[in-house]
Amino acid sequence: MSVRVTEGSRAHQAEGPLVSSIDLERTRRAGAGDPAAQAWLVARLLPGVRQVAQAFLRRSADADDAAQLATLAILRAAPAYRGEAAIEGWARRIAVRTVLRYLRAVRRRDAPIAGDLSDAEEVPASSRGSAQEALPRHVRDYLGELPEAQREALILHHALEHTVDEIAEMTDVSPDTVRSRLRLGIAALRKRVRQDIAVGRRRSP
Numbered sequence: 001m002s003v004r005v006t007e008g009s010r011a012h013q014a015e016g017p018l019v020s021s022i023d024l025e026r027t028r029r030a031g032a033g034d035p036a037a038q039a040w041l042v043a044r045l046l047p048g049v050r051q052v053a054q055a056f057l058r059r060s061a062d063a064d065d066a067a068q069l070a071t072l073a074i075l076r077a078a079p080a081y082r083g084e085a086a087i088e089g090w091a092r093r094i095a096v097r098t099v100l101r102y103l104r105a106v107r108r109r110d111a112p113i114a115g116d117l118s119d120a121e122e123v124p125a126s127s128r129g130s131a132q133e134a135l136p137r138h139v140r141d142y143l144g145e146l147p148e149a150q151r152e153a154l155i156l157h158h159a160l161e162h163t164v165d166e167i168a169e170m171t172d173v174s175p176d177t178v179r180s181r182l183r184l185g186i187a188a189l190r191k192r193v194r195q196d197i198a199v200g201r202r203r204s205p
Helices: 007-015 021-031 035-056 060-080 087-114 139-144 148-159 164-171 175-198
Strands: none
Touching: 021 035, 021 060, 035 060, 035 087, 035 148, 060 087, 087 148, 087 164, 139 148, 139 175, 148 164, 148 175, 164 175
């Protein structure tokens, strides 16, 4: 996969490293198996890793398993970390890729449950609050009806607040493809909501 260099990343390169030399060395020591460094890295990154896992997996056991796998993947990747991106951003990309792989395996095992999302992270920012409460069905039900690629793009963009370029890098597609998935996903969600409203569907308590 080719590496895209954005204006923002060029600016960071001009400004210098995004991580201190101490944190860079700690991260590399964590990758080499140093227990204290590993504990430091896990404590720093685990909240963000859990957020990613919970955004895609509703069942706590699955989210915990995915978070554990993502944490191990981060530790395995730590020796190669060069400080060219902030530690949290670098780790989040690894976590997203790992969680998406786990999610696909869960869907093969138990598709109806795997389609659900966590209550904490499932709602696009534009749909929270009173707008969400006014929907005929819970937003996770609508998202669960979308094609996998559209659903993932919506969660990454709206719930986890990644940019189009970041999602493209994480999912190995072009930014234009991500934009298309977001546009189609939003259109499909709106269509389903309008259909439910037209037939007088009511959200269950």
